[in-house]
Amino acid sequence: MANLERTGGCVCGAVRFTCQLTDTGLQACHCVQCQRWTGGGPLINVHVETLTFEDESAIGTYHASDWGERCFCSKCGSTLCWKMQGKPSRSVAVGLLDDQTELAMSEEIFVDRRPDWLPVWPAAGQSTEAQEIVKLQDYLEGEKNDQV
Numbered sequence: 125m126a127n128l129e130r131t132g133g134c135v136c137g138a139v140r141f142t143c144q145l146t147d148t149g150l151q152a153c154h155c156v157q158c159q160r161w162t163g164g165g166p167l168i169n170v171h172v173e174t175l176t177f178e179d180e181s182a183i184g185t186y187h188a189s190d191w192g193e194r195c196f197c198s199k200c201g202s203t204l205c206w207k208m209q210g211k212p213s214r215s216v217a218v219g220l221l222d223d224q225t226e227l228a229m230s231e232e233i234f235v236d237r238r239p240d241w242l243p244v245w246p247a248a249g250q251s252t253e254a255q256e257i258v259k260l261q262d263y264l265e266g267e268k269n270d271q272v
């Protein structure tokens with residue numbers, strides 16, 4: 125059984141956290157925003173049950189869409205996590221973890237945005253931008269209904 129309790133942080137160390145992974149699967153997002161945000165390649169996330177920051181004062185946020193929020197270290201610029209606005213984070217960028225052992229790619233999304241130079245992870249589930257937009261619209265519709 126893999127150890128799901130992990131620690132991690134940004135390049136400069138101003139942001140440190142502990143998290144409990146949901147599982148050992150990785151998710152790669154090939155959307156254009158994630159490519160630009162990481163500076164090349166997909167944003168690769170681990171899913172987390174809990175994510176607890178030691179100190180949140182250095183965390184910057186950017187709203188690149190009406191629903192999403194991108195969190196980064198405002199001191200060193202490190203990518204931290206993508207989350208729904210107003211919601212707790214359900215994922216964190218895998219490169220932040222101090223220990224990246226026992227993890228494996230399980231899902232690729234926005235695969236039709238993958239650049240030509242990047243190979244496919246053949247064992248991973250694949251979904252397109254159109255499929256992800258449908259999932260997102262279902263989610264946002266559900267949120268609206270919950271508020272009524």
Ligand SMILES: [Zn+2]
Pocket residue numbers: 134135136137138139197198199200201202
């Ligand atoms: Zn930093």
Ligand SMILES: [Zn+2]
Pocket residue numbers: 153154155156157158159167234
């Ligand atoms: Zn993305």
